[in-house]
Amino acid sequence: MDAVIKNFPPHADQGTDAAGKKHSMHKPLTDRPSQQEVEAAVTTLLRWTGDDIAREGLIETPARVAKAFREMFSGYDQSPEDELGRTFEEVQGYDDMVLIKDMSFHSHCEHHMVPIIGKAHVAYLPDGKVVGLSKIARVVDIFARRLQTQEAMTAQIATVIQDVLKPRGVAVLIEAEHMCMAMRGIRKQGSTTLTTTFTGVFKTDFQEQARFMTMLRDKHG
Ligand SMILES: Nc1nc2c(ncn2[C@@H]2O[C@H](COP(=O)(O)OP(=O)(O)OP(=O)(O)O)[C@@H](O)[C@H]2O)c(=O)[nH]1
Numbered sequence: 001m002d003a004v005i006k007n008f009p010p011h012a013d014q015g016t017d018a019a020g021k022k023h024s025m026h027k028p029l030t031d032r033p034s035q036q037e038v039e040a041a042v043t044t045l046l047r048w049t050g051d052d053i054a055r056e057g058l059i060e061t062p063a064r065v066a067k068a069f070r071e072m073f074s075g076y077d078q079s080p081e082d083e084l085g086r087t088f089e090e091v092q093g094y095d096d097m098v099l100i101k102d103m104s105f106h107s108h109c110e111h112h113m114v115p116i117i118g119k120a121h122v123a124y125l126p127d128g129k130v131v132g133l134s135k136i137a138r139v140v141d142i143f144a145r146r147l148q149t150q151e152a153m154t155a156q157i158a159t160v161i162q163d164v165l166k167p168r169g170v171a172v173l174i175e176a177e178h179m180c181m182a183m184r185g186i187r188k189q190g191s192t193t194l195t196t197t198f199t200g201v202f203k204t205d206f207q208e209q210a211r212f213m214t215m216l217r218d219k220h221g
Pocket residue numbers: 109110111148149150151178180181184185186
């Protein structure tokens with residue numbers, strides 16, 4: 001077991017690369033809590049529920065929770081910019097919409113730290129270069145593996161693709177269910193929240209925006 005949990009906790013600062021350009025990878029912290037501290041914190045929460053921390057089923061739970069957090073919040077130490085760095089120009093002049101639909105994701109809301117489960121749909125209009133399709137999905141996962149609001153995640157995905165790939169426009173639509181609305185509080189099961197961010201041509205040309213929505217609907221219809 002590592003002495004230090006490398007990917008935790010989340011850190012609000014934005015990093016800078018060698019050229020001083022801001023990027024959205026969070027700085028690794030030198031003062032991150034030790035494995036022991038994290039496990040002690042989980043033990044406190046377990047005691048707080050009223051359960052018996054000494055029973056067999058819970059003995060390994062603090063270590064398991066720490067490991068799960070490391071995976072679920074691994075997005076803080078990954079750079080979406082780096083994922084988008086490799087592009088291709090040999091696409092026979094293709095300049096029409098590239099749409100990747102139905103990318104499932106799991107995130108956690110920043111208010112309650114409970115799951116947001118949904119699908120992201122991302123389109124862009126290439127301007128001479130395209131990016132590997134899996135890289136778009138990786139960008140979605142990197143932002144999902146941080147504490148989020150759906151609005152922020154939608155805007156972050158669109159912004160990084162626009163800034164790094166520099167296409168003629170980006171459209172992002174996210175549909176998700178928030179467990180903090182289903183399992184607790186207002187307890188509305190099955191409600192879906194939709195958020196969109198449009199940049200460039202998608203923002204200025206209503207027809208392109210409508211075409212994006214139609215292409216999404218076609219699949220679902
Ligand atoms: N806008 C937005 N709100 C979110 C998101 N995820 C959770 N929330 C909301 O964040 C709000 C937090 O409200 P608070 O009043 O501070 O917290 P709370 O008392 O737990 O709120 P309730 O959920 O209404 O019980 C709630 O209304 C949640 O539904 C999200 O992605 N975007």
